[in-house]
Amino acid sequence: MANNADKDTILCRCEDITREMILECIAEGYQTIDEIKRVTRAGMGPCQGRTCRLLIAQELSRAYHVPMEEVLMSTFRPPTKPLTMGALADAWLSEYDGDAAISGRAIDGKEGGNGE
Amino acid sequence: MIRDVEVLVIGGGPAGLCAAQAAAGAGAHVLILERDDVPGGQLVKQTHKFFGSERQYAGDRGIFIGQMLVEEMTNHPNVEIMTDTTVLGIYEDGVVTALKDEQHLKFRPKKIIVATGAAEKFLTFPNNDLPGIYGAGAVQTLMNVGGVKPADKVIMVGAGNIGLIVSYQMLQAGVDVVCVVEAAPNIGGFLVHASKLRRAGVPICTGWTVKEAYGDGKLEGVVLCRLDEKWQPIEGTEIKVACDTLCLAVGLTPLAELCWQAGCHMEFIRELSGHVPVTDENLMTSVEGIYAAGDVSGIEEASSAMVEGRLAGYAVAVSLGYDVERAQKEVEAARAELVELRSGPMGGKIRAGLAKVAEKRGGASC
Structure with a gap:
């Protein structure tokens, strides 16, 4: 199915995933956007699939002869864009500010049980 | 800390600004969250003149329409605009999270108007x-x-x-x-x-x-x-x-990921250029209290986005009990304006798309 041109055609710009790689996934039997995402990372970059999602859906539609209306969409979860762990940690700490027991435990990691 | 908000408008483009203008004009308190460092959405770069009728600012250039709306909303006592703020999620319990200056913020809105616009294909x-x-x-x-x-x-x-x-x-x-x-x-x-x-x-x-x-x-x-x-x-x-x-310039597609997250009934409607939330005549999605206005509910001209924003804003005001009689009249006026904007040969595609949405809505509710 794939040809030379597909090697140079980008579907997911964020993760540099080519049309060839997507068609290979389909040839191996992957049937959904989420499956292809898990094996290639297509849609996991900064834009979170905003560009490639429909392009991959079109490839699936073509390969499996399913109209676009019926191509299964990926699961949408927060956050809509990547954010730092620090931003989440700061939010958590400020929320529990004053509750030394909780924030202390989180910082010490004493509950972590990391095999000491 | 979760901040309580009466009406949360996500997106400060033409639809979001007009939604805020309507809801706040009727007396509601509105918070607009805008991803960019300036509100206005795509209007900020539209140097061409708009079509439509006077109510849709026809003859004005998009950039000036945007400036006028932003100025009005910035000075409105019932409206707050937070720029550089990206909404990250809408959760099952109605909490909305956002990122501003590396800070993770939480809001609990009574009503949400999603006006996130579109992405380029x-x-x-x-x-x-x-x-x-x-x-x-x-x-x-x-x-x-x-x-x-x-x-x-x-x-x-x-x-x-x-x-x-x-x-x-x-x-x-x-x-x-x-x-x-x-x-x-x-x-x-x-x-x-x-x-x-x-x-x-x-x-x-x-x-x-x-x-x-x-x-x-x-x-x-x-x-x-x-x-x-x-x-x-x-x-x-x-x-x-x-x-x-x-x-x-091969088209736009609705930026509807927040509607997906919120669990709205979504459908792929070719004529509306992608997956859209199925909305009712007040532009409310299948999730109570979440509305969608502008390109997020189907790609159209900015004039339609502004009228949709106004419709959703007044519909929200009615549902919250603000200035109900006048707001309801404005809802009906906005509906009539949309019919007019979508009449004629250029509106054929939109009309076909919206007919499909209405059909899906009927199917889902019974």
């Missing part, structure tokens, strides 16, 4: 990642917001309104616009925009597409080819055209 052809290949939105931003000449010699792909308008604006900026390439057999945009380009000598090639791009490290040109009536490339029609920039 991309095209697949070999070497489509060469530097020099842009979306039309980026070119328009460089030119009309940044004051940067975006190219020396450009080929535009797409003869919809965006492709036509941005091509003309590039001519005005002194860019050599080689041609506008359009895969469809007809020009999709308003003929008034197409005529301006034709008068300036720019060919609009319908039934043509980009076969591939070429260049060493950056774009040096493209190979164009003709398409048959089944949209398949016709062998032997390839021509090489030199250019330093390829501008893609």
